[in-house]
Amino acid sequence: MSAATYTRYEVLRTFRSRRFFVFSLGFPLVLYFLIAGPNHNVKNLGGTGISAPLYFMIGLTAFGTMNAMLSSGARIAGERAAGWNRQLRITPLPTWIYFRTKVVTGYLMAATTMVLLFAAGSSLGVRLSAGEWVKTAGLILVGLVPFAAMGILMGHLVTIDSIGPAMGGTTALLSLFGGVWFPISHGGALFDIAQALPSYWLVQASHVAIGGQGWGLRGWIVVALWTAVCARLAARAYRRDTTRN
């Protein structure tokens, strides 16, 4: 058996889908130029010490990559609706390779989105050292781990008819309270909520660029907890889906 061939075709068909280009690539890019373009001279956005082009570059990367990771849930829901998951269960494909393929595909989509937004950021004057680019990208990729589990969870919980609104609603809320559209000011209930969200820590990856530490202990703990809880729930949803009548 060759899992590589299976993964290759899964990636191929994902990159051919129109949904990917619209929601994960097109949407964030257009929004970035709409929001950051008119403000490209703002050097210190809302007292963060971060320029508007950099802040929104990371913010919209967070938005686009969240969509990319959660869209594996849409593909799982689609395969369940088509009965394709039953077809796969009568092949020798192990379940863990099925999920690994979905996660790898989500990450490839997310990485594509990230590279394009970084290029868009450069075009609006974002200048980072090579080390800062790599560190920022690394933090974002780690911050996406809970979203990989969340995608698998949603794919088994939600039907194909409601996966669109469910995904859209989830990313909208996580973006809003995670500080994608405007910086969350420190202190107050909103700040407490934001810090408990995995999306907040994706956006905080931009602090690397002003010599910040990136996340600090709190960030790592929040990301690890979301990953553990979502993975646990995803495993339960998968088991319930495969054993029900």
Next chain:
Amino acid sequence: MTQVAGIVLSGLEKTFKSSQGPVRAVRGIDVEISPGETVAFLGPNGAGKSTTIDMLLGLLPPDKGTVTLFGKPPVEAIASGAIGAMLQTGALIRDLSVRELVTMMASLYPAPLDVDEVLELTGIADIAGRRTQKLSGGQTQRARFAVALVSNPDLLVLDEPTVAMDVEGRHSFWTTMRGFAARGKTVLFATHYLEEADTYADRAILMANGRVVADAPTNEIKAMVGLRTIRATLPGVGLDELGRLPGVKSVDQRGEAVILSCSDSDAAARALLAAYPDARDIEIATGGLEQAFLHLTGGDDDE
């Protein structure tokens, strides 16, 4: 008697919950199939064929009973790549060409057939480059057959495979299936067409109401359920007289029409016309399976 382990279903039972109370879909099924046999599960809709197949493939846990495929539980037999199946319902995944899809699925098996050969065999070589979401219903069925066949399984399971196919499609489908069975493979298919079971299987297992009501070589099954009926408008003739005609087994009256159930409809029709030249509106038909099952099960098998 010693023989190589084939397919063994023993004491299988499955009950579903529904809003109208429990539905006993499968009520105790015992079947043994030897390697190399081609067997039909024959029965009307709701007989429990698909539920039995789902349990056989390990897609549905039985309430009671066990399944072994070539001496192994379903999960292990599937992991070894020995099983291929075309399920009753199911679409294809999008955004791949037919050839890409079949190649993708072939890559999951230890000893798949050649992809081009399978595309040729299933009659979809000419649409191999087309995206799966652009196929017609019949083409989708053929592509699903190709996916099942390319795995080169020891056991091929087909659940009502010809439902969306036209007449020509059916014919070439069964020809391909026979060619595959001739390689010494075990084939199990579900159908509600007596002709399909009779023509393409060595043996038919007749199911009704979640039970096996008969299990025999197909020619015997056909004799059991293949009665034909003659319907004719024939006022004023006694039913007893008609019942004595050659080839007639029983007689029924529906208004002015009489219905003769025949073991030999040719002889009965000749005798009928000779004895009653004024018989009108004559129709000869193959008795429906449902009717035959009611006859076999006595029609009182609901509980």
